[in-house]
Amino acid sequence: MKEIVELSDKEITIERNEFLKVKGSIDTNLYYVESGSLRIFVLDNYEEQTIRFGYKENLIVSLDSFLTGKPSDLYIQAIKKTVVKVVTKKQIDIFLEKEKNQNLWTKILENLVIQQMEREIDILTNSPKERYERVLKRSPQLFQEIPNRHIANYLRMSAETLSRLKKS
Numbered sequence: 001m002k003e004i005v006e007l008s009d010k011e012i013t014i015e016r017n018e019f020l021k022v023k024g025s026i027d028t029n030l031y032y033v034e035s036g037s038l039r040i041f042v043l044d045n046y047e048e049q050t051i052r053f054g055y056k057e058n059l060i061v062s063l064d065s066f067l068t069g070k071p072s073d074l075y076i077q078a079i080k081k082t083v084v085k086v087v088t089k090k091q092i093d094i095f096l097e098k099e100k101n102q103n104l105w106t107k108i109l110e111n112l113v114i115q116q117m118e119r120e121i122d123i124l125t126n127s128p129k130e131r132y133e134r135v136l137k138r139s140p141q142l143f144q145e146i147p148n149r150h151i152a153n154y155l156r157m158s159a160e161t162l163s164r165l166k167k168s
Helices: 063-068 090-097 101-123 129-136 148-154 159-167
Strands: 010-014 020-023 028-042 047-055 060-063 074-090
Touching: 010 028, 010 063, 028 090, 047 060, 047 101, 047 148, 060 101, 074 090, 090 101, 101 129, 129 159, 148 159
Parallel strands: none
Antiparallel strands: 010 074, 020 074, 028 047, 028 060, 028 074
16 A cells, blocks of 8 residues: 555645535545545435545555546545545556556455445444444544544444443
């Protein structure tokens, strides 16, 4: 991943609650989180549904827009003041002209797909306790970086249920 981050020649700071990307926009950048935290969410009948988080040393991307160059329904919002390195699709395309770099890129994409599959399993897992335990095991750092109300939304449970699970 270091090789991808080194392609960046631009860094941006996003203030708390500010949007990096909004619904209906095209975003073909990949972002490496230097500090802070972000969430990716969709609006479903005016209700926010968090689908992913990014925090220190994570890559975050509106993958659908990045791959297709088309508008996306995703929002990317800073949870707290966040600094990201920006890597453009053009920079990645030039990087991929070297065959040896294609393996690294494939591994990054495979990792994103696996994370998405794990996320789908989390949503489909029956009990809130099982969802909580799966995410805690997979991403313990999440609970240090992200406020409980966002984690609860991500896990499709109330903040009270999450609080109860954390205590038990």
